Amino acid sequence: MPPRTDFPPVRACLFDMDGLLLDTEDIYTKCVNVILDRYGKPNLPWSVKARLQGRPGPEANAIFHNWAQLPIRPEQYSADLSAIQAEQFPSSQPLPGVVRLLADLGRTRYWAAKRGDGKQTTTTTTPTTTKPNHVHIALATSSHSRNFHLKTAHLTSLFSVFSAPRRVLGDDPRIPAGRGKPHPDIFLLALRTINESLPADEPPIRPEECLVFEDSVPGVEAGRRAGMRVIWCPHPMLVREYAGREGEVLAGRIGEAGDGADPSQVGEVDDGWAEYLPSLESFSYEKYGIVVPPIEVESEECMKDRVEDAEVVIHAE
Template sequence: MSHSLWWRCAPQNLAHHQPIRLRRLQKPCAGTFPHVRACIFDLDGLLLNTEDIYSLCANTVLARYSRPPIPWSLKAQLMGVPGSSNGEAFHQWAQLPISREQYKAEQQIEQNKMFPMCEVLPGAKQLLEQLSQAMTEADGRKVRIALASSSVTSNLKLKTSRPDINEMIRLISEKHRILSDHSRMKGKRGKPAPDIFLTALQVINEQLDPSEDEIRREECLVFEDSVPGVEAARRAGMMVVWVPHPELYQHWAARESEVLAGTTGLVKLDGLDQTASPGKTNDGWGEKLGSLEEFEYRKYGIRRHSGDVVGSRIWITNKKDGR
């Protein structure tokens, strides 16, 4: 599958929806973390190669009308943002001779053909399998996992129609899957606002045993591939692992510290800074990986079900010393 373009689509523009207001967090010193009790995953471009499929489908329609592929300067703004694939920024650039409704219909026809052929990205299934049975190093409590994706339900069904992919996604409880058209997201904003990650944490906490303390935002680790998604995680007060597409990373490598802090300002949402602050540069609450295969459980105080013996907390600035 070509890596020339990544793409995201969702049913609506959430930029004007009511924000979730956050309390201020007192974060630990740079370089240290709380032990992780919950991991929240994006989907497209992180677990599945569907970002490349979005790209292929979009470029197919664009080429039909003699339009070029989208430049990365625009693509980065569209990734992870609900409604952006058929939004104002895209159409201002594309200048297509067809209506938005027709473009959306033609794009969906291509997606319906291609999504069932998607593939699992390296390390995704193994990571979910491990985390689904993992415990916290601190007190042996079960690590919870959730999905927080700007995709929509109908597209998720297509993407997970193959038995092997369906088996992987079932590692995440259906109650813990928050998509952009989920009833709990009504009236809330999409990424880069933190709403979808806070909603995912809310549903996790609702399913905890009464004897368990609620999981705090600072005890959550988000896995993301997009720049707006990383910003959403940081504005939610959560730690983040950024696993970007190689071509996306080429364009953002020089600003990696800004991406990990959630301070790029790539996508603007009215009032966002008044309701949810990003992180700070080099505060140690984010790291970039080339693949999910590189994830270090011990760094985040997670004991894998295979019997890892884990020592005390690891600093994020330490040399990588185990998976």
């Protein structure tokens, strides 16, 4: 079957955080290795780390402890690790392309704002056959509330583009126990938070109109199981771990959800629903039907009701 090419324009972008927006994956590894070194254990290999990425804390911890065989109770390990992370996470920074991408997507609210003030939309954008639309965004991260705040408290301008109701964290009570990534629940919930806050004249967004941004293999599978398109932008070392299996990763067919998961939810290799990017700097707006207005529109009256988004644009320059 040839890859699908007749996708509708993207109306919503759903973002993972660790290793996708922020450089936290190497920080995670550094923190874990401190404890492993205390007990004479080898550093965390990427073959194990790849299985931890994107998963909720309890599941990731179970996988880690089965491998590490530390001579301490899991509760002690968690306490020690949390203390080290509390020192390290506040140093996290956006990965290449992130600031610009979030600023651009945040600025697409202009299309809705301009229509809302009753005036005709006129811009200096490059001519396009795609109808401009507001691309809604949400955060869907397995990080629990405490770690989320440790990683983002110093980056409030960057994360202000995600309104509070559209931030779905790993300890969100609306996600059933055992249904974190690679299951689709977190992305479906993130989409729900968007649809519940759409204006009355805007139709609900369908899963195939969503684009998931992920770095982890379980996260890619979760996005595919949610019926969404996916951008896989992984750590270079993770790419090495899955060399030769990239097609399976993009199809969500690595099997991270286990034998009991619905096999009809995943895709097929080279089906056109997902792509690999080495960096978010190379993301193509045109490919996904996204039209970004020029930065000059920030000075228009209809845009002045969202000061926090303007701050994101300032940092993007």
